[in-house]
Amino acid sequence: xxxxxxxxxxxxxxxxxxxxxxxxxxxxxxxxxxxxxxxxxxxxxxxxxxxxxxxxxxxxxxxxxxxxxxxxxxxxxxxxxxxxxxxxxxxxxxxxxxxxxxxxxxxxxxxxxxxxxxxxxxxxxxxxxxxxxxxxxxxxxxxxxxxxxxxxxxxxxxxxxxxxxxxxxxxxxxxxxxxxxxxxxxxxxxxxxxxxxxxxxxxxxxxxxxxxxxxxxxxxxxxxxxxxxxxxxxxxxxxxxxxxxxxxxxxxxxxxxxxxxxxxxxxxxxxxxxxxxxxxxxxxxxxxxxxxxxxxxxxxxxxxxxxxxxxxxxxxxxxxxxxx
Amino acid sequence: xxxxxxxxxxxxxxxxxxxxxxxxxxxxxxxxxxxxxxxxxxxxxxxxxxxxxxxxxxxxxxxxxxxxxxxxxxxxxxxxxxxxxxxxxxxxxxxxxxxxxxxxxxxxxxxxxxxxxxxxxxxxxxxxxxxxxxxxxxxxxxxxxxxxxxxxxxxxxxxxxxxxxxxxxxxxxxxxxxxxxxxxxxxxxxxxxxxxxxxxxxxxxxxxxxxxxxxxxxxxxxxxxxxxxxxxxxxxxxxxxxxxxxxxxxxxxxxxxxxxxxxxxxxxxxxxxxxxxxxxxxxxxxxxxxxxxxxxxxxxxxxxxxxxxxxxxx
Amino acid sequence: xxxxxxxxxxxxxxxxxxxxxxxxxxxxxxxxxxxxxxxxxxxxxxxxxxxxxxxxxxxxxxxxxxxxxxxxxxxxxxxxxxxxxxxxxxxxxxxxxxxxxxxxxxxxxxxxxxxxxxxxxxxxxxxxxxxxxxxxxxxxxxxxxxxxxxxxxxxxxxxxxxxxxxxxxxxxxxxxxxxxxxxxxxxxxxxxxxxxxxxxxxxxxxxxxxxxxxxxxxxxxxxxxxxxxxxxxxxxxxxxxxxxxxxxxxxxxxxxxxxxxxxxxxxxxxxxxxxxxxxxxxxxxxxxxxxxxxxxxxxxxxxxxxxxxxxxxxxxxxxxxxxxxxxxxxxxx
Numbered sequence: 001x002x003x004x005x006x007x008x009x010x011x012x013x014x015x016x017x018x019x020x021x022x023x024x025x026x027x028x029x030x031x032x033x034x035x036x037x038x039x040x041x042x043x044x045x046x047x048x049x050x051x052x053x054x055x056x057x058x059x060x061x062x063x064x065x066x067x068x069x070x071x072x073x074x075x076x077x078x079x080x081x082x083x084x085x086x087x088x089x090x091x092x093x094x095x096x097x098x099x100x101x102x103x104x105x106x107x108x109x110x111x112x113x114x115x116x117x118x119x120x121x122x123x124x125x126x127x128x129x130x131x132x133x134x135x136x137x138x139x140x141x142x143x144x145x146x147x148x149x150x151x152x153x154x155x156x157x158x159x160x161x162x163x164x165x166x167x168x169x170x171x172x173x174x175x176x177x178x179x180x181x182x183x184x185x186x187x188x189x190x191x192x193x194x195x196x197x198x199x200x201x202x203x204x205x206x207x208x209x210x211x212x213x214x215x216x217x218x219x220x221x222x223x224x225x226x227x228x229x230x231x232x233x234x235x236x237x238x239x240x241x242x243x244x245x246x247x248x249x250x251x252x253x254x255x256x257x258x259x260x261x262x263x264x265x266x267x268x269x270x271x272x273x274x275x276x277x278x279x280x281x282x283x284x285x286x287x288x289x290x291x292x293x294x295x296x297x298x299x300x301x302x303x304x305x306x307x308x309x310x311x312x313x314x315x316x317x318x319x320x321x322x323x324x
Numbered sequence: 325x326x327x328x329x330x331x332x333x334x335x336x337x338x339x340x341x342x343x344x345x346x347x348x349x350x351x352x353x354x355x356x357x358x359x360x361x362x363x364x365x366x367x368x369x370x371x372x373x374x375x376x377x378x379x380x381x382x383x384x385x386x387x388x389x390x391x392x393x394x395x396x397x398x399x400x401x402x403x404x405x406x407x408x409x410x411x412x413x414x415x416x417x418x419x420x421x422x423x424x425x426x427x428x429x430x431x432x433x434x435x436x437x438x439x440x441x442x443x444x445x446x447x448x449x450x451x452x453x454x455x456x457x458x459x460x461x462x463x464x465x466x467x468x469x470x471x472x473x474x475x476x477x478x479x480x481x482x483x484x485x486x487x488x489x490x491x492x493x494x495x496x497x498x499x500x501x502x503x504x505x506x507x508x509x510x511x512x513x514x515x516x517x518x519x520x521x522x523x524x525x526x527x528x529x530x531x532x533x534x535x536x537x538x539x540x541x542x543x544x545x546x547x548x549x550x551x552x553x554x555x556x557x558x559x560x561x562x563x564x565x566x567x568x569x570x571x572x573x574x575x576x577x578x579x580x581x582x583x584x585x586x587x588x589x590x591x592x593x594x595x596x597x598x599x600x601x602x603x604x605x606x607x608x609x610x611x612x613x614x615x616x617x618x619x620x621x622x623x624x625x626x627x628x629x630x631x632x633x634x635x636x637x638x
Numbered sequence: 639x640x641x642x643x644x645x646x647x648x649x650x651x652x653x654x655x656x657x658x659x660x661x662x663x664x665x666x667x668x669x670x671x672x673x674x675x676x677x678x679x680x681x682x683x684x685x686x687x688x689x690x691x692x693x694x695x696x697x698x699x700x701x702x703x704x705x706x707x708x709x710x711x712x713x714x715x716x717x718x719x720x721x722x723x724x725x726x727x728x729x730x731x732x733x734x735x736x737x738x739x740x741x742x743x744x745x746x747x748x749x750x751x752x753x754x755x756x757x758x759x760x761x762x763x764x765x766x767x768x769x770x771x772x773x774x775x776x777x778x779x780x781x782x783x784x785x786x787x788x789x790x791x792x793x794x795x796x797x798x799x800x801x802x803x804x805x806x807x808x809x810x811x812x813x814x815x816x817x818x819x820x821x822x823x824x825x826x827x828x829x830x831x832x833x834x835x836x837x838x839x840x841x842x843x844x845x846x847x848x849x850x851x852x853x854x855x856x857x858x859x860x861x862x863x864x865x866x867x868x869x870x871x872x873x874x875x876x877x878x879x880x881x882x883x884x885x886x887x888x889x890x891x892x893x894x895x896x897x898x899x900x901x902x903x904x905x906x907x908x909x910x911x912x913x914x915x916x917x918x919x920x921x922x923x924x925x926x927x928x929x930x931x932x933x934x935x936x937x938x939x940x941x942x943x944x945x946x947x948x949x950x951x952x953x954x955x956x957x958x959x960x961x962x963x964x965x966x967x968x969x970x971x
Contacts, residue, residue, distance in 0.1 A: 023490075026494045027494060139623065140619045145608075148608050152605050152608075156605070219744070221698075222735055225728060225733040226754070227727040227755070227759055232754065232758070236746070237743050240745045243745075252481075266577075267597075277493075281492060293493070300482060
């Protein structure tokens with residue numbers, strides 16, 4: 001078991017290194033940083049000075065080593081726009097994104113799981129058909145447009161909920177959170193719902209598929225033959241088998257929620273790192289872009305690693321494989 | 325590789341046809357699948373809608389009341405008119421106008437053109453690249469295969485929008501770059517599926533027979549493996565067109581895609597965003613409906629295609 | 639004495655799209671007394687498992703018991719509601735399934751799967767339930783039961799898993815156990831062990847058993863009575879000693895001939911010609927007549943159930959010396 005964890009850890013490290021190479025090459029070779037960094041009107045001496053300052057006259061491998069060394073120190077250079085450490089700028093925005101993504105995840109699970117369970121247990125009922133058609137809509141609706149319609153309906157027409165910003169926040173553990181104040185919650189609700197829409201459909205469909213895979217199994221019939229109540233069969237025998245896909249969703253899709261928050265944050269002016277990256281791309285703020293990409297790589301690889309660990313904890317069969 | 329004159333080419337053809345499962349069954353199976361497809365009312369509705377959308381998009385320059393991107397045709401006095409109002413010169417704007425006095429209906433028609441083009445082009449290019457990669461990986465095997473599949477897995481573990489953002493961050497903004505980003509973000513899906521299908525096919529007897537005939541590798545690939553991998557490619561392609569359209573709209577909305585002079589549905593919706601709070605809903609609403617209908621129609625067709633063609637691994 | 643289980647004219651149907659429903663079990667009647675073992679024999683698809691599930695009230699939807707009555711301890715099971723049926727299952731009627739690799743939930747510990755069976759029917763604390771589960775495991779011959787309780791199913795071999803399933807079935811000392819080919823998926827040596835283990839436990843508790851199988855050798859060893867099923871109908875029933883030495887129905891004969899035995903070594907095995915008919919498209923009359931050597935025009939009409947002492951059969955051209963006596967209703971010694 002320990003060796004398999006170590007092996008997975010080394011694999012994860014390898015992926016991270018591979019991604020640093022890709023990000024480095026993408027930013028420094030395909031895109032020309034000189035064009036970005038230097039005013040086109042600058043004279044020759046000015047150009048040479050900037051090139052030397054950023055080490056762009058060094059051979060590529062040398063630049064990569066410097067890049068890696070910077071990475072390890074958490075030094076991505078200073079943001080062109082904010083004039084401060086790019087990593088710091090990102091980290092300041094991170095709690096807002098985290099809060100938004102977590103809220104969306106909770107909504108997706110709280111709504112998607114029961115509906116998926118119902119649709120799986122009663123596939124022929126009218127309600128199930130409505131749920132399944134709704135989930136197709138949930139897949140098809142473009143998130144950004146739904147966000148706009150939320151604003152139009154709840155903020156403009158009905159005036160129930162605010163349409164931008166985080167509202168009032170409370171500071172805990174050095175980070176600001178919205179969900180603890182009433183005003184903050186009101187601000188959080190629409191963006192979280194918007195971000196959750198697609199994942200809710202996904203959770204719903206996966207849950208239904210899982211239920212329909214488990215229900216015809218002999219062990220469910222055997223459980224009935226033992227005289228167990230339907231409640232026990234569903235809450236223990238079916239749900240325990242569903243935990244594996246659900247953990248996968250929670251783990252892997254959480255990363256994707258953070259990535260997709262780019263859209264939702266832009267619509268609802270949510271001050272997270274998704275909005276930051278869009279602004280940075282528009283303003284060509286290269287250090288922030290690189291810091292964001294590396295942060296996302298780290299989040300994704302980390303989540304993959306954690307999900308792998310959860311598998312071994314949840315599924316006894318995988319655990320046995322690991323022992324061998 | 326065999327030298328061609330060793331075997332009568334007609335004989336090779338004959339044996340090839342006899343051993344290939346697809347060649348003999350295609351026409352009859354195809355007809356049955358077609359009949360099966362039309363049995364679903366949802367799919368038929370989707371297909372009809374899609375046909376209308378495509379025709380309307382193609383004919384946009386002829387049926388649109390104005391060319392919304394020809395600034396000389398726009399009149400600032402007509403700006404922000406609500407749906408149904410008449411222009412300064414008396415022409416009705418069925419769906420209203422935007423801030424530049426652009427007719428929304430015309431914008432939608434031209435926008436559909438751009439969106440469909442982006443969707444089809446990127447899905448088609450990604451299909452060609454991904455299918456070639458998947459097929460060759462399955463055919464070559466060994467280290468090349470595992471290396472290629474490592475890359476595919478790595479790429480698939482990141483969401484498409486992140487890949488697209490990364491590409492746009494590097495390449496810069498613009499519709500062409502969006503198409504490039506979509507291709508790079510989506511080819512891996514094809515590669516993985518085609519490889520999985522090809523792996524199954526590779527083990528079948530008719531491939532063995534084709535190898536025994538010492539047919540050249542490219543011939544086995546294209547005449548025998550490829551036709552059997554087409555079903556999943558078709559299914560993924562429909563879904564991918566829908567995804568690409570949605571993603572392009574999203575990126576354009578974020579200001580990373582189409583420039584103001586390049587019409588696309590995402591651009592129109594984005595234009596209306598700032599007026600939403602002041603109640604000018606139609607600028608964003610109607611293009612959004614057009615986008616939604618297009619995506620749902622494609623998905624309905626794709627869903628049914630998946631059921632009918634029933635490819636594994638999708 | 640009243641029979642423990644009495645099945646009367648049972649019909650279990652599976653609806654079909656745009657056609658008459660398939661009768662997987664058609665007009666089946668038999669009874670079983672306390673402590674007796676009934677071997678329910680037939681090929682796959684003959685309806686023997688569906689008969690078992692009909693008694694348990696566990697026919698997979700959209701299938702349903704369409705007609706007939708099942709009396710258990712004098713009570714008509716059709717009158718029970720879902721909750722009463724649940725209380726019956728596992729406690730009074732237990733079932734063991736065919737494939738031990740599939741009957742235990744892979745993600746739950748053996749302990750959980752055993753104690754939940756106890757707690758579903760009796761009030762007791764966890765420690766007591768655990769102790770009973772442990773004793774049950776020991777009883778079916780699982781070594782170091784205390785440790786094995788906390789294991790997961792995949793840590794057991796197929797034979798051991800079937801022992802666990804049998805232990806679960808025996809937890810409440812049910813009056814009736816329906817064993818649906820419990821040894822088919824196992825190695826021959828394990829089969830023999832499981833069968834004798836089962837036999838011992840059933841005898842100790844005076845449990846009635848319906849042993850569903852296609853293996854006549856097992857039936858001859860284990861069962862008191864036999865019921866032969868073909869295409870949803872019972873074609874012959876009676877005490878094993880009579881039926882298997884002197885079958886009346888041609889199908890029973892065919893089954894017996896296709897069992898390899900010691901004294902016919904070297905000779906070719908006889909096969910029943912043809913294929914089992916599809917239940918969706920049965921021949922009229924005696925469903926077996928298309929494959930039967932002795933069939934003629936009479937066989938296209940459904941033969942009546944003919945009783946001959948303790949045994950019965952449905953055949954207009956019965957085999958055996960006393961066939962004529964049977965028609966005159968004379969008892970067989």
